[in-house]
Amino acid sequence: GEDVEQSLFLSVREGDSSVINCTYTDSSSTYLYWYKQEPGAGLQLLTYIFSNMDMKQDQRLTVLLNKKDKHLSLRIADTQTGDSAIYFCAEMRDYKLSFGAGTTVTVRA
């Protein structure tokens, strides 16, 4: 099974904020990543955070890291229909990426 865990589905109304949560198991992970995958496409790197940071903001995206609880979250402000996709959390340890199973985000009008 995967060491990185995510909830499978999230439904959000257009214009609201989305929060996608992730837990990981290895406290020695150096970087934590968020990727976006649209149907039939590869993974698009959205953002990443170094393990000694608590928060990173990039336009509509905010990443929060709670290293004590090994919890990572991605907040998308003002969610749009184009944000509908699968979002993957990944941790890097020993120069290898381990992915969660992905959270399918559906944006409804």
Place this chain on the structure above:
Amino acid sequence: EAEVAQSPRYKITEKSQAVAFWCDPISGHATLYWYRQILGQGPELLVQFQDESVVDDSQLPKDRFSAERLKGVDSTLKIQPAELGDSAMYLCASSREGDQPQHFGDGTRLSIL
């Protein structure tokens, strides 16, 4: 923005046949990865190259899968013979070095009949 190029986008073949996938990483990226993504799951690493050398192929089913990156640039992943369970998306990624963010191509969707 430079991208990781993969071909073909789709491949349909019968079991027992041979299949090959090609990947051209972002220019200057020394590290190249092949992943397999089964529907409903996250990608799983098959093989990692640093330049032309394999640094990790622990999850590669070596009885039927092979990968090469002869000149340290583009790479080929081969399956022979293909089995029904090999149906999946095969993704290639590259990074400047092993500890840098990985950038993915659009993948090859393989269907085995």
